[in-house]
Amino acid sequence: MSFTEPNNKPANPNFSSGPCAKRPGYDINQLDISTLGRSHRSNVGKATLQKAISDTAEILQLPAGYRVGIVPASDTGAMEMVMWSLLGPREVDICYWESFGQGWYGDITKQLKIEKVNEIFADYGKLPDLSKVNPKNDCIFTWNGTTSGVKVENGDFIADDREGLTICDATSAVFAMDMPWEKLDVTTFSWQKVLGGEGGHGIIILSPRVAERLESYTPSWPLPKIFRLTAGGKLIEGIFTGATINTPSMLCVSDYQDALNWIKSMGGVSASIKKSQQNLAVLSKFVAENDWIHFLAEKESICSNTSVCLSLDLSGDKIKAFIKLLADKQVAFDIGAYKDAPSGLRIWCGSTVEQSDLEALMPWLTWAYQSVQA
Structure with missing residues (x-):
């Protein structure tokens, strides 16, 4: 039996959850390509990276003192960087309800081999009991489970007077959901999600509390160069002013800036x-x-x-x-x-x-x- 096909088709049939659809009206010919062929460490290269960073902070309305950095390897690289750099001095509560959060649990236990780890988990379609999060512990969670379609309702489960750090994988939530920034010490995302940008780069957002941890704690394991956030016991401030750890694609940065400009234009x-x-x-x-x-x-x-x-x-x-x-x-x-x-x-x-x-x-x-x- 055949059924009559609908008359209209979507103008854009791209409904992928990553990389996601480009913004409406996107035209690659409209990208600013003045940085192509230039060093990312040139004045124009650094200025372009710094603008992407400052516009991100402005549009997301980040609190004073929060830092934004562009890092390698998408959201995965951003999450691995912060876990390898920050975890160790406290017990860890890992909250997950889908595959990516479960993957962070595997990395913490099997790669970093942290012994005191508390699983707070639920099956697909559900949220775990987040009241089990201990404010004395570091807490890792995804704001939105990209593979389960389940998000946290709010940040009320995070204590204002917490002693541990909160590390939030928010790659499919930032720019699409209300984020209580004062509750989030580390937030990671990749711009190919909600903004439809090109892949290969991640963003980390750090609260002032993170700098205190980084400058007072040295992990017991070796840190690859692309994971290092400190040098000589001090935070590498250049990461948050456009001096990236490795060479970024300036074409991808221009594409990201185009998406940021669009967000500004829509309000x-x-x-x-x-x-x-x-x-x-x-x-x-x-x-x-x-x-x-x-x-x-x-x-x-x-x-x-x-x-x-x-x-x-x-x-x-x-x-x-x-x-x-x-x-x-x-x-x-x-x-x-x-x-x-x-x-x-x-x-x-x-x-x-x-x-x-x-x-x-x-x-x-x-x-x-x-x-x-x-």
Whole structure:
């Protein structure tokens, strides 16, 4: 049996959860390429990096004294850098509810071999009991579980008078969710997520408390050069003023600056957050109207508004056929669930995705479901 295809297709079928869709109206020919072929350590190179750093701090409305740095190897590199540089002097509470957080747990226990580690975890679709976080311990968690579609509701579980540091992997949350910066001592993200930038670079945001740890504690293990945040027992301030640890792609930096300028033009981070929430509302309405599709998140308050994960009342093989149908029709690319997650869909709803494209996609989901069920 064949079903009538919907009339309209999304203008942009890119719904991948990373790298994510480029911003609306993106034109690579509009990038400032004046730094290409120049040293990143030249005056113009450093000034370009510094502007990206200062604009990040300004748009995110970071508290005074917070530092922003551009580091190698995407969000993974940023997280590994801070874990290898900071962990060791206190017990560690690792909170996870999906594959990436579980990966940080593996690195802490198997690579750094820290002995006093407390797992606070939950299965896909759920949040663990975050009240178990001990303010005396260092705490590591993802703000938004990209592979589970589950985010923390707020930062209330983090004590204001904590003794340990909070280390937050926020790669699919920054610029899309309200971040209580005073609660976060280390925040990492990669600009190819919410801003649709190019890969290979990470961002670290450090509170003043982190500098105190770095300058008073030396890890017992060797630190690779790209992980080093101190020299001679002092914080390397150049990392946070544009003197990167290794050579960055200035083309990627220009691409990031383009995304930052776009965020400014749309009204800042509050507008970016609102746009992402409006995108989620399109999916929420569709899920409410159809009994064969469900959010993986067990309750609305923890449902991600960026990496939206969905389960279908279909077998694994039919879900694969469902995804292939939409890709073949050039309606939706890269919307399958992450390989370690339960079988289903993952549709990116960050602010670089247009609401009109999601609205155009919804009838196609119904068509694909009917087609594979026939």
